[in-house]
Amino acid sequence: MPSLKIALLSYRSDPFSGGQGIYVKNVSEALLSRGHEITIFSGNPLPEVNKAIKVEKIDTPGFFETFDSIERIKIFSTLEKNRLNLLDFFETFTGTFTEPVFFGERLIKNKVFQELVDTFDIFHDNQSISAYPQTILKKLITTVHHPIHMDKEIDLATEKNFFTRLSIKRWYSFLNFQKKNLASVKKVISPSASSKNDIRNYFDYPSKNISVIWNGINLDDCKFHQRETFNANFVTIISSDVPMKNLKTVLKAIYLLKQDGLNVKLTVIGDLREENKNLINKLDLANDIDYKSKLPRDELIKSLNDADIGIAPSIYEGFGFPLVEMIATGLPVIVSDKGSLPELAGNAGLIFNSKDSSDLKKKMKELIENKILRNKLTENSKLRRDDFFGWDEYAKKLEDLYKELISGNI
Numbered sequence: 001m002p003s004l005k006i007a008l009l010s011y012r013s014d015p016f017s018g019g020q021g022i023y024v025k026n027v028s029e030a031l032l033s034r035g036h037e038i039t040i041f042s043g044n045p046l047p048e049v050n051k052a053i054k055v056e057k058i059d060t061p062g063f064f065e066t067f068d069s070i071e072r073i074k075i076f077s078t079l080e081k082n083r084l085n086l087l088d089f090f091e092t093f094t095g096t097f098t099e100p101v102f103f104g105e106r107l108i109k110n111k112v113f114q115e116l117v118d119t120f121d122i123f124h125d126n127q128s129i130s131a132y133p134q135t136i137l138k139k140l141i142t143t144v145h146h147p148i149h150m151d152k153e154i155d156l157a158t159e160k161n162f163f164t165r166l167s168i169k170r171w172y173s174f175l176n177f178q179k180k181n182l183a184s185v186k187k188v189i190s191p192s193a194s195s196k197n198d199i200r201n202y203f204d205y206p207s208k209n210i211s212v213i214w215n216g217i218n219l220d221d222c223k224f225h226q227r228e229t230f231n232a233n234f235v236t237i238i239s240s241d242v243p244m245k246n247l248k249t250v251l252k253a254i255y256l257l258k259q260d261g262l263n264v265k266l267t268v269i270g271d272l273r274e275e276n277k278n279l280i281n282k283l284d285l286a287n288d289i290d291y292k293s294k295l296p297r298d299e300l301i302k303s304l305n306d307a308d309i310g311i312a313p314s315i316y317e318g319f320g321f322p323l324v325e326m327i328a329t330g331l332p333v334i335v336s337d338k339g340s341l342p343e344l345a346g347n348a349g350l351i352f353n354s355k356d357s358s359d360l361k362k363k364m365k366e367l368i369e370n371k372i373l374r375n376k377l378t379e380n381s382k383l384r385r386d387d388f389f390g391w392d393e394y395a396k397k398l399e400d401l402y403k404e405l406i407s408g409n410i
Contacts, residue, residue: 001399001402002305003035004121005037005119005121006039006121006122006123006124007039007040007041007124008028008039008040008041008042008121008124009041009123009125009126010040010041010042010043010047010128011043011058011060011099012060013045013046014045019127019145019321019403020127020320021045021047023126023143023145024040024047025041025047025048025049025250026394027216027394028047028050029050030390030394032050032053033285033392033395034395035061038053038054039053039056040054040055040056040057041107041113042055042057043057043058043059044060044062044065050381056113056219058103058110060102061075061076061079061088061089061092061101061377062091063075063088063098064092064097064099066390070394072089072092072178076089076195083100084106084109087102088119089100094170095170095171096170096171096174097171097172097174098179100128100130100177101174101177101384102130103128103130104127104128105130105131105172107130108132115280118138120331121139121402122139122141122402122406123136123139123141123232124140124142124143124403125141127143127183129142129144129178129181129185131177137186139186139406140187141187141402142184142187142189143190143191144188144189144190144199145195146194146195146316146317146318146319146339147175147203148172148204149198149200149202150198150339150378151172154168154243155168156168181202182201182203182205183237186209186405187209187401187404188205188209188210189211189212189213189398189401190210190212190213191212191213191214191318191319192318192343193212193340194339194343195318195340196210201315207338209410213394214344214394215319215394216389216392216394217321217325217388217390218323218370218390218391219328219385219388221301222304223328223329224331224381225304225305225330226330230374231265232262232264232308232311233306233307234265234266234307234308234310235263235266235268235303235304235309235310235326236312236313236322237300237313237322237325238269238309239270240270241270242273243315244315244316244376245270246313246336247276247355248279249313249354249355250311250357251266251276251280252357252361253361253364254283254285255283256358257364257365257398258285259289260361260365261364264368265288266288266293267289267291267303267306268290268292269291269293269295269322270291271293271294272293295313300325301329304325304326304331305329307331309331309333309364309375310323310332310333311335311364312326312334312335312341313354314336314339314341315336315340316338318340320339320340323335323341323354324344324388325350326382327344327345327348327385328381328385328388329380330346330382332373332381333340333345333377333381334349334351334360334364335349335355336351336352336354337354338354346380348384349377350367350377351363388390
């Protein structure tokens, strides 16, 4: 394919936390390696990418670098008092997440973007779903990792306080804005079939315009590991301990196994919130739970290799990177029945009811006691590993979509 000039659009691109920043880094570098010229237009935090990739900062106020009202007022005091900044500050101060809402308008005011806009062959939006002009829309593809409506539903389901629920609804009000904007987008990329269905339902977006491409993943350091012994050591990975990650259900299942007289251990990779630390103490699990945060990559892989069974308990995942890494190391896995997890696990895992710790306990006990089943799932993991692919293959699949858009077939 001839070299393309591609603009990647992302309202924030933190390279160390959050899937959006990781996606921008991997996609941009894979496309660069395939001979394309890449410019990233991003609000703060900016991505850290290959120096051959141009990164243009879109001036965003930084209101969401803090949740302290006084600090936000201080930030506002340093800004030019134009219409956009005034509106952004008002919406932020009254509880709306505004970064994706105003990203499009800030983008088209950027001088570098104004100079280059007509030179790009493709605009690739990374879930900003902002208000873009026709000059962008006619060349635009959008990646939607998953509809944030799912996060909203989960947050509301776990909150009983009336005023907090109002605050949650206000925070997620940007979704109405995104639904309106997505209607003008010709092609959407989804990382899984389950996410595609949710995009169709929540955004009322035509299914025929959604292409499913599993995310690329680098498995070079995730080698298949043959486990010689079995010690009933479980592992789960949570990037952040929010209700959607469903760690509480896992902790309760460990407690139930102990009540049955089984000696099990659980390694939790990620940061724990106080609520779950308190639950660990309440259930007397302090000696059974080992939690590790901010692990270097080699230590993460070692923790997976030291485990016997992996658990992916999330109530929702558009694409579960940790699950794929577990499968790649040869772990038999137990996954929740939600989101992309059953789709990714295939026949390498057992599925449990995400709301039922007793069902999870049942599946965990089944794998502890049934060596034949464990070995079968391990072999299936070895085969399933081959179904996943790296970012270069992902970039090839993007090129096919870019070609269709440029030729007018989308």
